[in-house]
Amino acid sequence: MTELKDLAGRLRELHTGDLLVLPNVWDAASARTVADVGFAAIATASAAVSATLGYPDGEGAPWQEMFAAAGRIARAVSVPVTVDAEAGYGMRPRELVDRLLETGAVGANLEDTDHRSGGLAEAGAHAEWLAGVRAAAGEAGVPIVLNARIDAFLPGRGVAEEDRLAETVRRGRLYREAGADCLYPIGVRRKADLAALVTELPGPVNGNTGDELDLAAFRELGVARVSYGPRFHFAAMAGLKSAVEELKRA
Incomplete structure (x- = not known):
């Protein structure tokens, strides 16, 4: 527990310095690669992990298999690991x-x-659950770093486009009050929207890269953390497909 507590403290500190860049991984080998390059922390991507296990994303994989994969990843590296635990x-x-x-x-x-x-999920109920997670981490003696993902910008979630910014701010404030360490408004593509969220949301903000959003833009806006989801897994699989297609033609 002492080692875990130290790792949690290190991960939390990484949200207060330069931009924390997290190229998300999916297994022990990819985690070792990212750590060996010199990244200060490791993050998993549920879409990549579940695909590797043969299941769809969105809690399609049994949690036992997802957590077993997380355990293999954590054992493979010495830096802090944060897990995409979906909902x-x-x-x-x-x-x-x-x-x-x-x-x-x-x-x-x-x-x-x-x-x-x-x-x-209903925002108040979700905030109450997050507060329970925060309290449980305190009881366990390890201050787990909670990154509260806010999905209002994602399509199909029942939020009108013109309401997404305000709904994200409303939810983010509730989640921060509940004890979230970082707020993750996934799906934001416009620089102006992300700038507004960094201003309006209390605490560190996690971003995604896009046409208007690169690492320079994140640093300019004061974003604390950037993650890439399953992007590198998709790229690895595309490289494998290209290689075996070439082999098949030989």
Whole structure:
């Protein structure tokens, strides 16, 4: 527990300095590669991990297999690991915290999509659950770094385009009050929208790269953290496909 506590503290500190860049991984080999290059922390991507396991994203894979994969990743590196735990797999807060710590992870990405309905979870109820996770981490003695993903900008979540910014701010403030360390408004593509969110949201903000958003833009705006989701997994699979297609033609 002492080692996990130290790793959690290190991960939290990484949100307060220069931009924390997280090229998300999917297995032990990809985690070692990212760590060996010199990145200060490792983050998983649920879409990439679930695809590797043969399941669809969106809690399509059994949590036992997802957490087993996270454990293999954490054992492969010496830097802090944060796990994309999707929407928490229906677990109660203390169970989720205990399962995460068993893997060796010290951070979690937790989203507010309700995978049963496909829409967004009720914001107040989700904030209450996040507060429970925060409290459970305190009881366990490891201050897990909670990255609260806000899905209002994603299509199909029932939020009109003109309302997405305000709804993201509303939810983000609730989640921060509940104890989230970082707020992750996924799906934001416009620089102006992200600038407004960095201003309006309390605490560190996690961004995604896009046409208007690169690492220079994130540093300019004061974004704390950037993650890439399954992008590098998709690129690796595309490279494999290209190589075997060439082999097949030979």
